[in-house]
Amino acid sequence: MSESVEQTTQTLIDFVAMYGLQVLAAIIILIVGFWLAGFAKRKSHKLLMKSPNADEMLAGFISAIIKYVVMAVTFLAVLNKFGVETTSLIAVLGAAGLAIGLALQGTLSNVAAGVMLLFLRPFKVGHFVEVGGQSGVIKGVSLFTTEMATGDNVQIIMPNSQVWGSAIKNFSAHDxxxxxxxxxxxxxxxxxxxxxxxxxxxxxxxxxxxxxxxxxxxxxxxxxxxxxxxxxxxxxxxxxxxxxxxxxxxxxxxxxxxxxxxxxxxxxxxxxxx
Structure with a gap:
């Protein structure tokens, strides 16, 4: 019995000696990476809003993309720390992404429409618009949905593809x-x-x-x-x-x-x- 305990203890000690530093380094990378992602999002949003042509929706979208890119790099660094071949992993993820994209064409069309809305900017946050049979004040645009509030403050959430595919009547576009x-x-x-x-x-x-x-x-x-x-x-x-x-x-x-x-x-x- 004592020999079995000693063997288990020795195995744990060997495991900690072999992988302890990698686990500790991975935890540190995760903590620093998540902090950097949040910092990069806040800083980029602040810098974008200083532009004379700044737009709240576009600044929020770009800063969110920057955050996700930093987080993705962080996860790759953690996997690389454990000896995972990130090159082959990226190839596998690319193939999986293609299959998922084909299965989620409707969702991806919302993403594409969201990108078009954010870059072409037919409206801004605070504008009163009529689109897709609904009217209200624009509260925000995400990758998938557009949020509005009616005159009596009822929330309306519409898929971006429905917004982009409809005639947009913007009552606040002109002075x-x-x-x-x-x-x-x-x-x-x-x-x-x-x-x-x-x-x-x-x-x-x-x-x-x-x-x-x-x-x-x-x-x-x-x-x-x-x-x-x-x-x-x-x-x-x-x-x-x-x-x-x-x-x-x-x-x-x-x-x-x-x-x-x-x-x-x-x-x-x-x-x-x-």
Missing amino acids: TRRVDLVMGISYEDDMDQAMATIEALAKADDRIKQDPAPVLAIGELADSSVNITVRLWVNASDYWGVRWDITKKVKETFDEKGISIPYPQQVVHHVKEG
């Missing part, structure tokens, strides 16, 4: 937007007076730009109203505020001036037979 309104008045009312009233309200609001100047025109002679088309240019951030305020002020001013906004109505003629 200015046009507010389009249609104001209906009665056929008995004075059209020129109504248009002058709306124009005065547009000039009195500092948020409405005078260059390009507001456009007012008779857009349609509808069934029950004369429709005035109103087009106003504003800063993108003022779009909804101006739209709501002008609509309210037009109604209040029309009431004061006796200009009516008719309800939809139809005139029915009853013909009596015989």
Whole structure:
């Protein structure tokens, strides 16, 4: 029994003597490698954001790639420490990657679409967009998905391939937007007076730009109203505020001036037979 214990002890001592330093070195490499990966990600992100054309999504993507590259080099260094032939391992991983890629074509299409979104940048973080039948504020783009938040702060996560394969309507791409309104008045009312009233309200609001100047025109002679088309240019951030305020002020001013906004109505003629 004592001889068996001595043999086991000796075997452990020989194992530690043979592989102890390699295990210790591998642990040190892992610790340093993981620290370097995190440091490289933070540093590269910080440097990229200093660029005048910096973009949060692109900086996050590139810094993440740098982190994964450092981690991959770290794992190869650890395997090499144990005598594993990394060259043959890379070849095996390449073949396996090809097989996995064929099996995961949909996933890889999301990665490809994510790369296109990050480099071509049809939108940025914070932009309000409409894409794939969904609309919301862009929160971020990863390799596989695009995250948005709706106006009532509901999270939407869409596959990148669906985003890239759809028409993207970006409401925040330009500094200015046009507010389009249609104001209906009665056929008995004075059209020129109504248009002058709306124009005065547009000039009195500092948020409405005078260059390009507001456009007012008779857009349609509808069934029950004369429709005035109103087009106003504003800063993108003022779009909804101006739209709501002008609509309210037009109604209040029309009431004061006796200009009516008719309800939809139809005139029915009853013909009596015989």
